[in-house]
Amino acid sequence: MKRSFLSLILILLSGLRTTVVAQKYFTDSGETIFYSKVPLHNFSGTSNNLTGLINLEDNTVDFYVDLKSLDTGNGKRDKDMRKTLKVDKFQYGEFFGKLVSPFDTTSTDVQPAKVAGIFKIHGKEKEIEVEGTLQKTPEGIQLIAGWMLNLSDYEIKPPKLLMIKVQDVQEITIDALLTPYTEDQ
């Protein structure tokens, strides 16, 4: 009798957890790109290792990227970038905050989205707001967002390219398909 009761509780709890997990969406293969400018020359760096979780239960949004995975297409420039960002010491660029705009999970329309929270890079952090879009898809949630990052806000000394300093403002974009979160992730 006691064993049956315990089994029943476990089954109920399992069902409850499944419901909870279904409110969470996860990716570890999102794309993030930064765009840098110097006069007469632009370059960008891309990572396809953006990892993130959107929890629609409490609206928390948690994203990070291993900065070592950023690839500018030039080995020397990658090396310089990693030194500039001190990635051996501060390996991740990370955001943790809340979804502050409503999101209707029953709609498949592209919906404007806004998150507010802390972005941290180079060992420094700053409160930011990021705007983008969310769209429910058969696979999960498609997220597209972007913001302008000032290197000086994070005490990052702009590197030089051919003696000319890279502009302080960097455009950051992210594009990720988040799928329902499962326990083994």
Next chain:
Amino acid sequence: MIRISFVGLLCILCMSADAFAQLQRKPAVLDEPVEVFLAQSLITTGTAQNLGRGNINSTIMHNFDLVSTGYQEFWGLDAGANVRLGIDVGLTDNLSVGIGRTSSEDNVDLRFKYTVLNQMASGKIPVQLAIKGDVGINTQEQPNFDFSTAERLNYFGGLLVARRFNERFSAQIAPMISHFNMVVVDDATRSDLVNTHLANGFGAEYRLNDRHSFSFEYIAVLGDRSDDTFNPMALSWQIDTGGHVFQIFVMNGNWFTEQHLIARTTDDFFAGDFRIGFNVNRVFGLKK
């Protein structure tokens, strides 16, 4: 008993749910080529490290007279420097070509380096393997001789096998061959002169931190060699400023091209006959 187990189970389930609040940071699994050495040259000999497509490396290499000349010659610095000015260009990630001119004998050399294998971060490929070739020509005017173009040529070939063992230490071994079409000395009666030398190069680099490192190179000549020649050896302190790699070193050779180092090093490092030198390496990334 059951109550304890139930409460424990509930706690575990709740804890695991809470643990999802912030993701645990995990490093990305990257499998990219390892930067085996800081520069394309250890000190004077080439490393298996290549430039990468779209990069240009300009090098200024100097060395002076022997330190053993003492104060009167300001430990060799009063003497005119032997200088090699060079430029290498990365045509692809694995192929670079270069040209240089050495003030001794006005030797102009063309060289290439091709990376056959890149050491990968995953360990899937544990070593870096490159081949290097260099052809030089002595362009100095010789008032007393009339050398043909072919007689002025010198060659080098090497197989460079390197590995970065950890964050700090890299090493290289490099079977080499050097050939001079003609060997000229003041004493025409000498019969010990050798046109072709085989050698084995050894090198290592130890990084103290992001900016400073030490490196070492030694070339062991194998088999027949011209009399009164010694194995070249050099020890260097490297400073990587991000844009430049400066190398301050001592060496017993007087050249910066391997074929000359192998065949023409006439001072014995272990007898205290070495000279001070310094190199400046500047890499420009031109690829968009």
